[in-house]
Each structure stands twice: as structure tokens, then as C-alpha cells.
Amino acid sequence: MRSEVLTNLIKGYQLIASNSQNYQHILALVFAVKEINENSQILPNMSLGFYILNSYYVARMTYKATLNLLSTPQRFVPNFRCDSRSNLIAVIGGLVSETSANVATIAANYKFPQLTYGSFSSVQDDKTLFSSLYQMVPNEEHQYRGVVRLLHHFRWTWIGLFAVDDDNGDRFLQSVVPMLAQNGICYSYIFRTAKRTYMEELIDIVIRQLEKYQLLMDEKTNACFVYGENPSLQVLRMMLFYATFLALPLVDKVWIITSQWDFHSVSIQRLWDIQIFHGALSFTVHSEQPPGFKTFTDSIKPSWAKRDGFIQNFWEQAFSCSLKISNGNVESKKISTGKEKLESLPRTFFEMSMTGHSYNIYNAVYAVAHVLHAAYISASKHRRSVERGRVSFRYAQPWQLHCFLKNILFNNSAGESVYFDKNGELIAGFDVINWITFPNGSFVRVKVGRLDPQAPLGNELTINDDQIVWHRSFNQVLPISVCNDNCYPGYSRKKKEGKKFCCYDCAPCPEGMISNQKDMDTCFKCPEDQYPNKDQKQCIPRVKSYLSYQEPLGFTFTMFVITFSLITAFILGTFWKHQDTPIVKANNRTLTYILLISLLLCFLCSLLFIGQPGKVTCLLRQMAFGIVFSMSLSTVLAKTITVVLAFMATKPGSGMRKWLGKRLANSVVLSGSFSQASICIVWLITSPPFPATDTHSVNGEIILQCNEGSPFMFYCVLSYMGFLATVSFTVAFFARKLPDSFNEAKFITFSMLIFCSVWLSFVPTYLSSKGKYMVAVEIFSILSSSAGLLGSIFFPKCYIIILRPEFNDKEHIKRRE
Template identity: 75%
Template structure:
């Protein structure tokens, strides 16, 4: 930007020159053009070696890039009409084309620091135009070539396209500022997008030059770290002349089969020019060669734009329907479309680009053109820009033009800020006008770095410490139409500075996919998903994104697609039948509400009532010989203990509690020990009674209640002692068994000490064995009411039940363990009751004639 150093006392207008290096004709050999609009009273002279009118030679250009010229024109027009920015100062500018050729870029750059009309680098004797800032360019290669010179002179350069420093070294370009955030943010956003749609098998497209190499070096490690694989890398043709480019595209048709892989639905394209043109050529010539069209989801960066050269204006863009791109967040400046509509071939006096643009856009010749019109018609000059299809020209401001628009404002605000700071120490000249400060280019850096303003649409513009614009990206969905036009639809947002994991927002329902997907979310996978119930198993020799699906092992689940390993359920859950979810286990215990619990409860009460009835019968007939014959007291004790034995199972039914867990095994052990001790006492009484009847026997002294009471009490108290030790050392307590059953949590009483439990059972077994042995030996003793044989049968039943109980108890799980113990208690108790008392009840009730003293004497004789 140049500043005229005017020293007159009355300054009505000061002109500042803003230089914009702009790519306009990337594939042509046409001459450079310059533009200086008629809205300025004092046009800046253009170097003669950089201005040459457009010729009538036939060449191809990109008409859409003409909007990059209109954007600074519109911005400068707004600034000059705004009294709040640079009052009494008019901005002027001129534009140069570099043709994507390094030699021309360097020549154009050096001319800006030379005297106008004299190409003498590093020598400037003109004071009318001092270069202050440069805006450009779109391609990072051109920006780097420019920056290598401007950095030496500390001239601020603002690039409006993505910029990739050589090997990431930004210190080589200390004078450069970017209107696009760091490209690495876009790469991370693309990875987030892949994760969002679960695309893990993709194709990579990179231009075959240094920029493409840097792109791959940055992206491939990022993909690997995030579990994404590339199926192929296709290097597209680098920027060159059209003829050479077409030859290179034809060579790439040999690799077209890579695009026919239906597993690869998504391709990530490094979007810097000439990626779009190359891909369009590849698809176009593939169709001419009879190759099938491909439907892909193209993922591209902010450099991408749907533009067409004049020879591509009628080419189909159906292949790019549904493309997703990351574009710098932008809005439409008010009045821009109206400004564009006012553009005519004669609108500016020195616009060297308008003629070429108009002829290329409308495929006609302006009247001032010389030579044969050929098949083209003459341009009327009244053609409407709004009728052009989108790839040729857009009426709304594109992202790149928006960046240029903001760049012009950034320079203007920086100049305004530096002038305001200097005016505080300057004298006011006569008439109150402010003498314009003498600004050097290097002084602008501080103000540009710290500039912060809101543009005409309310968007904040400011740079970070690296000179990169702080802004979000829009996720744009490109929707194409049969007539060759397209529409941009914003379907999401990428906020690089947002918290981790929340950077990307995508509205899936608003996205339009390529027509080959029938509006169904495309799959881009090496193989089908491993659905819940399966886990991924690596394929030998393949990339990690290619795998087999293996069923989850027993007891494990996978509840998401493509899980690397199956998971174990929580201890209170179990896997579903399909092993795709964990189901909460059900609490289970022997309840009074379930059929088994009801049956056992009824059986327990019924048997206790029967035992009570027997006791009542014996008490009623207590003076009969059959009751008196075998120690009536022991009979009563045995019947009472049996009643309690039948009631013990009620402690085992219902939700186990702390009290019931302490009582039930103790009560069971003590009551049963009492019963068995009583049975043993009755058996020994029978033996002693027979031995005492022999002449001279000394057993008479053992006869009586003292012996029987001692046997009953001692037998019971030993069990009581065992239970007391159990309670003191390791008492039973309520517990939940999570592991024994697959689908249930067993609510049970933990015995505390299994050895003590088996001590209780062992002692009962000992009493039963002794009773059985004594009874078995005494079974044939002569006696009318000899109980020994009945006790033998009862003990045989008892021992059989409890010998069967032990293996059954150990092999049963859940509430059925309790049911087995209850059944053993009831059946063994019932065996004692039936075997011992049923013959006596039969005689007492049904054969009372046998229950007489005469019958007893007769039997003895």
C-alpha cells in the first residue's frame, strides 16, 4: 500500500495504493492485466511492463475467479464511502496476475518494490506510491514465493488461501498473515467427520507436488492414530499447461479401477488447485472411455471450489453431488449482489480483466475485439451475470472472495489505527485537517497482529499469535443439479477452539448424499460391521481396518458395532442370548409366594400338626401298656422335638435376614440332636431292660430316669456347644451369590464356616449311626412292644436321607439348595414319626384289644 507524502497545508484527498496479487487465468498463456476503477479521482499509474490489454488470442481461463477482483473493489468502495474509516483518505489499488508460474510471481513481486514504469528491483525514486501491504495469493506456493521477498522488506502480506509453510517452519514468513485458520484444523475436522459417520476405509487424493507430500505427511499419521485406514493414495496431476495436464490425466485413467472399489465410498481430497479441475477431467474422460461412473463422498478442504474453465462449462458435475467441504465461516456482505449486478463491460476505464471475463463467461466477442468472430456471436454488453451457471460465476460472495474482502478491511483498520496513534503527537494544520502520517510498511505489523474489528456483517476479524485468522469452519454440502449448477448448503460447524470432542457439529438429516446411495448413509469400510455380539479379529497381512468378526466368548458381550474386544458384564448382570447386552440379574430365594415355597410350607405345618395329633393320642392313652412300655417321658420328648423339626423349615423359607440366618441352622441342629438323643435313649433303654431281666444281672442299677435324662441332655448339649462355637467364631450371615447362577442373584445365608456346618451334620450322623447300630442289635430281643426294630427302620430312613443330602446339597444351586435341605429335614423327621409311631397308633386306635396287660402277659408266655 503506497502513501503519497503530501506536504501542502490543505489536503483534500490522500491516495493509498493497495496491491492485490490475484490468480485469474491459471491454465492459459495470456498476458497480465490490471484494474483501476473509475471511482477514484487520482488513478495510480500501473507499471508498463505489467499492463497489456487483452488480446484476441484464444485461451482458456476461469471466469469465476473474476469475483476475486470484485471483492476488493467492493471493499474499497465501502471504505471510501465510510467516514469512520480513514477519513480524508481514499484507497486505491492495482491487481496483477502471476499465472501460477514462479518466474512471473517473482517478477510481479519485484515490480511492486520498483519505480513505476521502470523495472529496477530494490531501487525506487518515486514518492507518489509507497507500497504498504500486499494481499495474495490463493495458492500456498505463490504465497510462499511472494513472502520470500516481502519478508526481506518487512512488507505485510495477507494471504486469502490456505498456506502450508515449508516443513512447517512459519518463521521463514514472519511478514505473512492468513485469512484462513491453520490447515491442520481442517485435517482434524475431517478425522472427526470420519469418526462421526464411522468411515474407516477411505481413499486419499493428493496433488503430485511438495504440497501434496506435506498433506500426506500430516494426514496419514493422524488417520492411523484415530483408527482410520486408506485403501489407496492417488496422486493427481500438478499444475501445468493444459496440454500436459490432459496427458497426465489420461495416464491416471489406468488407476481408475481404484475408484470402482465399492468398499471405498469416501475420498479425502487435498483441495488446493488444480485438484478440482483434475478430478473433473478424470471423471469426464473416464465417461468418454466407457468406464462406469463412480459415486463417492468427496471430502475436501477450504481451497476447493466448483469452478470451471471455459472448455469445461458444459461438463457434467454429477459425480460431485453430495460433496462435503470445510469452508471458512462466512456471511454475505449487504449490497454485494446489487454491486455485482451493476457490472458491465464498460463499467471501469482501466479494468483489463473485464473483457476476457465477459467473453469467456458468455462465450461471445465484445465489439472492440478484433479478428474473426468464428462461431461466437457478438456480445451486447447487456448480458445478465445472474443467468450464468454456478461453476462459471456466482452472484453470492464465495469464501475466498470473503477472505479478500476481510483482508482489505484489515489493512484499512490497521492504517486507521496507526494514523490515529500518530495524530496525537502531530500538529493540526490550518483548517482543522489532519496531516497524514508518514507510515512505513514495517510499522503496520504491530497493528495488523493486534487488529480486532467487526466487518459489515458483524463477523469478528482478528489474528492469533501466529498471524492466522481465528475463525470457525462451515461444513458445506454441495448439491448439484442437472443443468450444471450447484447450491451450497451449510450442514454443520467446525470450531477448532471448542472443548475436545465438541469441535464438530453435523446435522445429518440436512445432508444430501450422492444419488447412488439413495439418500442412505454411505458405508466406507474394508468389511461389514461386526455387529453386537461379535468382536473384531485381525486379519493376518491386512491393515488393521480389515478384520473378521468372531462371536463373543461365553459370559461376555459386545453392545456396539466394531468392538475390539468383548466385555464382561457387571457382577449383578448377565449376557443376553445374543450376547449384545447385559441384563440385570433377578434376586432369587425360596419365597412363600412361589409354588415350591407354598408346598413346602403346607407340608411343614401339616406334618407338625400330625406330630401334635400323635402326641395328643399318646397323652390321652398314657396309661395304656403300649405307651408305658418304652418310657413315656422319652416318647413325649421325641414327639415334641419332632414337632419342632417339622417347623424348622419355616426358618428356611422367605427372604434371608440376619436373625433367620443365625437361628435356622442352629435350631435345626439342636432340635434334631434332641430327637436323635431321645431315640438313642429309647434304644438303650430297651437293651438295658432286656439285660436287667436276667438273673443276677447288675444292669438293674442303670435302669431309671437318670440314665435316660443324662443321655438326652448330654447328646443335646454337645450339639449346643458346637453351635455356640460356630456363632462365636464365624456365624452365618445374609449374603448374595452373584456367580453360581447365570441369570440370578441368589439371596442366601452364608454359613460363615462350612466346616462348622459339617460338624453339626457330622454330629447328627454320629448320633444316628449309634442309634441305628444299637437298635439293629436289639431288634430281635423278645418283647411284646419292642421298639428296637421300628427304631432300626427309622434310623435306616434317616441315614439314607442325609447320606443322599450331602452330594445333592453340593451339586444344587440357588433356592433349590434350601429346598433340598428342607426336604431332607421333613423326610427324615417323617421317617422317625412314621416308623416309630405308626405301629403304636395303629394298635391304640384300630386294635385297642392288643393294648392290654393280658395280651402283654400272653405274648410273654
């Protein structure tokens, strides 16, 4: 059997008689101790006991209660104990951080472990001052970051801040305000809620709070982040409740609350309407329901009053009745029947399921039990003291438990793992709870999300939006809480002078830039292969643009090239067939053939400009065009010089006869062509053309083109052709009136006039065109100038050869002369 000797004593704090929910905390403590004492696997031959003392949320009472633990029971002599049956092992408490801190200042001196089941400010978490403190709730900073993630999730950037008006509230604001600013969130106001005080001062405090009620009327601020512990939140609730009696407008907000929040009412609040908090969101420490707890609470009866010093006060307040054992005036109250059921009470007064704080107490008791068990196992291996056949755990001291607490890891009866980090803080997550209230004063907690502080950055918060129920004033539409309307895609935010950064104007994106999300700080450019749409909301893939064979313009040019090439080939064949006739022999047949072949190549080189540019075509197109055209112009110049020299050689005593012949003509053709070829070779060596893309000239298109590499060399090629054309035109112009039946000078003059006109107009037109139209201008210039040479020089001769062969007869020529 177990020993009835109380070898260990767990002491707990925090009972406010007027707050019924604290009674569940007591029940959680009793239930955990009962389970442990009935479990033979934990602390065999030992029993846990406990004291419950009240701090009344007042520092001097907290210190007195703590020192009372260090005294002999019933005799307040601090640091003097003569009761060997009561061995103080650990303290569980308190509910609010101020109480925990006050207890910790004494606990640290005596080094007995303190497990706080309520909140504890992270700024207060100084391990040099609170070295014996262990938190059954995770660090508050995790909740703050969770709220920031929640605000980001719903795009709420203009919120109200509620903080209790004490040191904890100051520390909260010092921590949260910079965190909000760093994450692009602003506060429209800070409302300091009053801390708990004595009842006679409460009315004055509520009236002073109502003087700031106008702050809550900001229609743009629909989300409010509330920080405070249960006593101060009761004051906030009172202020909102009394505002209705003063005909003040109702406040319809989304209340975002930390884990300290609950709707637990004192006696006078049990019938108060809680509809104002409908749809609130809170972060609560993740908890499970221990099996058997509901059965345990169902077994509670007023007959426990003889051994439960708290049930009478609770039962009389809960059911507005009087227990028969009461020594007070019971005439004004009905007598309890003893058949009242806790489950019939409003949930604001008592919840049958274990709440978060009660669950923390439950885990704290188990943590102490497991630590004692581990210490017992460790001590039994080294040292035992046998007294009357039983093992006495004589040498267990509170300070010895710290090394076990720091490394504790166990699973409670609900299947949850319990363990601390290196700072003595419980490693656990938070549940996001949506509070759904009803007109009859009841409420339901609905789990709508999860906050896991150990998750990768950015994935800590998960929210199920479809499960959230908003306040009825929002008609189940996601509330908006921003300083001004969103800047929609196509616009960017522009700061308002003198306002917070969350308040801004919307400016249209500059040309060529977009914004594809709401409230973007700046617009951005599209990738090179995309361009903005008309509304500048998204990027659209650019269309590749080049002069292709399939489009009408490219197809037309191709037909012209084929036609002119066939005509040139036909003329060449005709001249070859009639090569012995006078009109073909005149002006050097070889030059005629060279000119026709070069014109044929000029027509064909236009095809290099059609189709998608490639590395080879970019290298060849301008080079081929320049060399072939220079050969044509050099041949025309050679023919013109031949005509002039022929007439000059007919004059008596002229010495020009020695210049006549093929040598001079060939020299002119070769020198003219070689000079242009030399320019092209230098161009290829220094800066050759290459395929390139142009995404700026034409909106919505990627122009596939050939970059000329060196524009200077390109214009050198054109200038050289212009020089040859000018010389040919000048020589032909002066020889145009020389008498001869087959004098080509007048035709060459006209052809050079066409050539020069085309290429003089080419330069400005080319420079003013973009994309494939630049290529089209150059192809048109090549075809038109080549066709001008072909038509002006050879069509008259073909007319004679084909249609008037009688004129192409030596006898006819002699008769004319």
C-alpha cells in the same frame, strides 16, 4: 473532503485470466475498498488504493511480482522507490499455499503484513520463517479433524485418499494417515493428483493419471477424501471428464473435499458435465453475504474496460463475444451488446453470491483498514505533523502494524466478528456444504452442517443427515464405505492376517458375553444383575430366584411342615393325655416328650429355608437345624440305651440297675446336644453364614442364597449328626430282639435306617443341585427324616393308644407275660 492522495496501498495477487472466478476475487477487493473509502468512520481524510499483480502459480513469477512492489512503478529496481505517493502497507495473497509461502519469504525480510486468503499448510506455519503472515482461513488441521468426525458419523472406515503430487500433498499425507489410523479408519489406495503445469504438458499428465484410473473402481470404497488446491483439482476434474471419452466406467463416489474446492471453470470447461460430483461434501470457511455486494456486481458493465484492466478478458470469455475496444481479431466473435447479465452465466463460470475466498479477501481489506485506523488513532495521541492544514500519516510503517493486527477485533458489514489467535490464524468455524449439481451445468451449495473447532471435544461437528443429497447412484440411501460387511451385534471383529485392521472377519461372541453395537472389537460381559439373550445382542435383567412361599414347590413344603407339625402336636397331646398308661410310661416319658418336642422343632425349622434369605435366617437356619436334629438323635440314643440297660438290669446279679433312671438319659441328651451346639458356636465365631447372590450357576437368574461361610463347619454339623445316628442305629440293631411288649428298639432301628438312608443320599443330591433346588433338597431331607422318626417310633404306639386301648392295660400285659 477526503484527500485523493494515496497514502496507503494494498497490493493483491492471483489472477488467472482463464479462470473467471478470480474476477470475483477482484470485485470483492474493489467492493471492500469502495465501502471503506465511502465510510467516514474509518480512515477519515484518507483513501485506500491497490495494485493487482499475477503470480501465474509459478515461483519465479511470484518472486518477481513481490519484488516489483518494492520498486518504483514502471521501473523494476528492487528495494528502490522514489514515489512518495505510494506507501506499501500490506499484501493480500495468495490463493494457494505455495504462492503465499513464496511471498512470505520476502515479506518477512521487510516485515510488511501479509494476509493470505487461501489455504496455508499447517506444517509450513513456522512463525520464525513466516513471522509476518496472517491467515484469513483457520488452520488446515481443523479440517482434517472435521473430516475424521464426518467419517465416524457415517461409519466410513475404508476410504480413498487423493493428494496433490507435491510437497503439500506429502505433508498432508504425513499428517492425515496417522490421524485416520488413530481413529480406526483405513485407506484402500492413495491417488496422487498432478499439480498445475503448463498447457502443453497437461495432456500428457492427464493420460498418465488415467493409467491409475483402475484404482477408482474399488466398489468397497465409496468415500474419497480429496486434498488439493484449485489448480490441481482442475487436473482431477479433467481426468474424470476425459475418462468418459475413453469408455471407462463412471466413478460414483462421495467426494469429501477441503475448503480449496470449487467448480469454477476455465473457458473450455464451461459446458463440461459436473454430475460426477453430485452429492459431494466440502468444508468451507463460514461466510456471510455482505449487504450491497449483489447490487455492486449487477452494476458491472463492459464500459468499465477503460478503468478495469481485467473486465475485457473476463467479459469476452464469459459471453463468448468481443468488446469493441479490442485490438485483436474480432471477426470470429460477435460484438458485445453491453446488455449481457452476469446472472445469466452458469454458476460454474461465475457466482453472483460472494464465495468463501472472496469473502476472505473482503475481510482482509477491512482488517488492514481497521489496523491503519487504530494506528492512526494511536499516533495522533502522541505525534502529529500538520502539512497544509491536513493531518499527514507520515510515520506509519508496515512493521508497526503487527502489534495492532495481533489484537484486532472488529465486526464486518455482514455482522461477523473477525479476529486472530496467537498464531495469526483467523478464529472461525467451517460450514459443511453439500454440492447439488444439475444437468444444465449449474449447482447449488446447501449447508448441511457446521464444524466448530472451539467446541468441546466430541461436539465439534453437527450434521443434518436429512438435508444431505447423495449421488444418484446411491438412490438416496446412505452409502457404505467399509472394507467388508459390518459385524452385527452378537459378533466381534477378528483380525485378518496380512490385511489392514479395517479388514476383518466376524466371530461369534463367547458364551456369557455380548456385543450390542456394530463392529465391536471385543465382546463384553453383562453386569452381575443381567445376562445375555439368546442372540447375545443385549443384556436382560436376571430374575431373582429363591424358594418362595408363593411358588408351588414352596407352598407344598409349607403344607407338609404344617401337616407334620400338627400331627406331632397331636401325638404329643395324646401322650400327655395318656401319660399314666403303660405304653407311655415305658422307656421314660420325659424322653418321649423331649423327642416329640424336638421333632416338632425339626419340622418348624424347615420354614427358615423358605422365603428370601436374610441375615437372621441365614444365621439361624443351619444352626437351628443342626442343634434340634442333634437333640432328636441324642434323645433316640438315650431311649435306646435305656432299653438295653433295662433288660441288662433284669438279669440276676447285674450291676446295671444303678445306671437306670433319668440321670443317665438326661446326660446323654444334654451331652449330645451340647456337643453340636459347641460346633455351631465355633462356626458362628469363625465364619458365620451370610446372604449372598449367585449369578453363574443358572443362566438368567440371580440366585438369592445363604453362603455357608465355612463349608467345612457345615459338613462337621452333618458329620456329627451322622455319628449320633450311626451309634443309635448300632445300639438299636443289637437290642431289636429283646423280649418286651413295648420294646422300642426294633422301631428305633427302622427309624435310624430311614434317617441314615435319607442323609446319605442327601450329600450327592445336594452337591449336584443348584439354586432353590439345593434348598428344596435340604428341606425334603429334614421333613422326610423327621417324618421317618415320627412314624416309625410313635405311630405304632398311637395305634394302640387310640384304636386298641385294651392292649394298653396292665392286666393285659401281665396275661401276655
